[in-house]
Amino acid sequence: MNESILTTSAAARLLGVSIRTVQTWIEQGIVASWKTPGGHRRVRREDVLALRERLVARESSTSVPVLVIGSEELARKCRAALASLPGVSVTTESDALSGLVAAGRLTPALIVVELGRSDWERLGLVRRLVTSQLLAHSRIAVVSEASADQVRIDLGAERRIQVLAPNFDPEVLTEGLVLPAQNKSAEAQSLYPVPSDEMARLHAVARTLLVDTADEPDYDAIARMTAGLFDVPICLVTLLTPDRQWFKARYGLTVPETPRAWAFCNYTILQKDVFVVEDATADSRFQSNPLVTAEPTIRFYAGAPLYDYEGFALGALCVIDRKPRVPEPSRVQTLQILASLLSDRINLRTRTRQIRWSGRE
Incomplete structure (x- = not known):
């Protein structure tokens, strides 16, 4: 076998986890994979090494x-x-x-x-x-x-x-510091994946002071521009709270939020790269999602994570279409660049407040 291609058991040894954990990550789209003609899963070694680096970074991140x-x-x-x-x-x-x-x-x-x-x-x-x-x-x-x-x-x-x-x-x-998933039933926890650093991530979201703020023209312009670049009817700037997916900016939707359990962005914040769903009706993770079975009838989704200055995923910049599609690689790269620039904007606001506090302005 090509040394750059690994079985799930080899990937598990490299990551120091069980085979079942690797299989779960594959099912969640955290590790890209494909099936051999015999029906066996295979993954690329470089993808596994990249995931290991992310896990190490996450474990050593600020609590x-x-x-x-x-x-x-x-x-x-x-x-x-x-x-x-x-x-x-x-x-x-x-x-x-x-x-x-x-x-x-x-x-x-x-x-x-x-x-x-x-x-x-x-x-x-x-x-x-x-x-x-x-x-x-x-x-x-x-x-x-x-x-x-x-x-x-x-x-x-x-x-x-x-x-x-x-x-x-x-x-x-x-009180107020307990990881929300700890209070959920096993059935509720299975509705969507929760990052291993969820408690610290939620603190990072709260620290932005963006949730439930008024609409801002600059954020709205980013959503409108991104929708135009992708030629899609919907674009969102999302922040994931303990129980909500709240929209700091939205183009093509009137609702300001959805339940956290409905958010495609739950999967986006688990990875560094753009998370793509080409046809939600053909994906077992989203087939019964209310956002797929009813308005806005999502079919295509692509989301790039937004990060705070300590590396915690706050939410996503995502584009949505009501029809299936396969995005061009250049478009996917553009979405990631725009998300990086938007992350910088969010972090500049937070860091400016901190500098003012310390009197170094």
Whole structure:
């Protein structure tokens, strides 16, 4: 056999996973394959090596950050509470100024602040955290001997603030940080594939502060231009949240979102290359999808992933047609280039907010 062509068992050994896992990845389109005349699956060695590099990069990527500003005793309690959640990293700072700098650097999913009575420095810190657009996605837990009512008199009735007594139940810290798929039934999980770094990926999506924002002419223009280049009736800029596929821009559709389970883009975010479905009615993954069986009656789909500056897939730039088609390789390459440029635009916005926070503007 040609050394550049591998069996599924050889691919499994190269990746360090089971044969069944490789077969699942092949079924999901993560690894391109074909069948021999005898009905056996084969894959290219270069594709398997590329997947291995992506898996290694994903395993070493930044996890979901949690920031604790307070005593070492509080830090130990928080670490113990969050230890059961894979992919969560805890950073601790003891003083308000260092905590403020760390908050801007990490943009944490959760910030825990120990607030003593008459601690005006930390009170000012929490006010800064709450009002910052950079940290609008962050949940803030204030640990204080003062009552919740007293704390809210000083901080206002901000919904993101959770007031905890010093003897708080550690389990309350895990609320909102649990991987959504962990709460789904096995049947629900089978509706669509979930990335192995889903928790960190969702944090990256939230950090963009794009979800549920108003339409923007620049994004709409990108969708309109891409649809024209591909000569398709529909183009979308999507972001995948825990339960929704939300459209930052859309051309040819009026609805602002769909359920996450319906999203073709669930498969796009699993790979670096453009994900193509030439005829959805002939693909077992999408034949019964409501977007295929009813409006907009998707047949052709091509999507290129959008990445944040740490390499997490946020969603996709995708084109859709109501009739089957085979895209030209040059068109596919163009879609990937446009998605890369759009990713740069999204990341520029996020990084600009971080630079302003750090005072380096």
